[in-house]
Amino acid sequence: LAKTTQPISMDSYEGQEVNITCSHNNIATNDYITWYQQFPSQGPRFIIQGYKTKVTNEVASLFIPADRKSSTLSLPRVSLSDTAVYYCLVGLYNFNKFYFGSGTKLNVKP
Amino acid sequence: EAGVAQSPRYKIIEKRQSVAFWCNPISGHATLYWYQQILGQGPKLLIQFQNNGVVDDSQLPKDRFSAERLKGVDSTLKIQPAKLEDSAVYLCASSWAGTGTTNTGELFFGEGSRLTVL
Numbered sequence: 001l002a003k004t005t006q007p008i009s010m011d012s013y014e015g016q017e018v019n020i021t022c023s024h025n026n027i028a029t030n031d032y033i034t035w036y037q038q039f040p041s042q043g044p045r046f047i048i049q050g051y052k053t054k055v056t057n058e059v060a061s062l063f064i065p066a067d068r069k070s071s072t073l074s075l076p077r078v079s080l081s082d083t084a085v086y087y088c089l090v091g092l093y094n095f096n097k098f099y100f101g102s103g104t105k106l107n108v109k110p
Numbered sequence: 111e112a113g114v115a116q117s118p119r120y121k122i123i124e125k126r127q128s129v130a131f132w133c134n135p136i137s138g139h140a141t142l143y144w145y146q147q148i149l150g151q152g153p154k155l156l157i158q159f160q161n162n163g164v165v166d167d168s169q170l171p172k173d174r175f176s177a178e179r180l181k182g183v184d185s186t187l188k189i190q191p192a193k194l195e196d197s198a199v200y201l202c203a204s205s206w207a208g209t210g211t212t213n214t215g216e217l218f219f220g221e222g223s224r225l226t227v228l
Contacts (some may be wrong), residue, residue: 025150027225034216036217041221041222042219043201043203043219043220044217045219046216046217049216067136098155100145100152101153102151104150
């Protein structure tokens with residue numbers, strides 16, 4: 001299994017762009033990279049997924065370098081409501097298994 | 111579209127007692143997961159079902175935990191007997207992927223069942 005490493009926590013201010021990097025040195029050829037967001041007392045929620053290069057949706061962007069050994073979740077102009085824990089997953093997608101790491105606790109300040 | 115339903119939301123029991131959690135996945139979702147989330151940690155996969163068959167239960171403490179998925183739809187997770195360290199939120203998730211397909215990674219989670227063992 002590809003283990004992921006993320007910063008334990010990050011602080012930001014409203015309106016700033018936030019970049020959270022995840023390291024996954026042992027990622028397999030068929031693995032996709034998926035990010036989830038979790039608010040207190042709620043289950044995780046899917047944010048974005050990618051395989052290589054860049055993916056963008058209405059919520060975030062995901063940057064993946066050519067070697068795929070890391071990925072960066074970019075949240076544009078964060079607000080207080082983006083305060084949450086963000087998880088990076090690299091799963092055995094061919095076998096449909098998803099393991100969460102410890103996540104990054106993002107604290108957005110006014 | 112209805113989301114993943116879980117019950118009960120909260121449960122308090124004493125150690126050595128038993129408890130059961132129920133999950134109803136999103137209609138049509140073939141894959142169902144049970145995760146355990148201890149306060150301050152990421153969710154830990156306990157068991158994964160594909161329809162009514164088990165795909166992965168490598169992290170399920172089988173001496174005390176059991177799970178079943180009846181007719182490939184609803185699922186029940188049971189703990190017997192409970193220990194203090196079982197205090198956690200038990201999350202159920204589902205995804206659409208069925209047998210022979212690749213799961214894209216979008217899991218839909220319920221709100222969880224919070225267990226406190228005294």
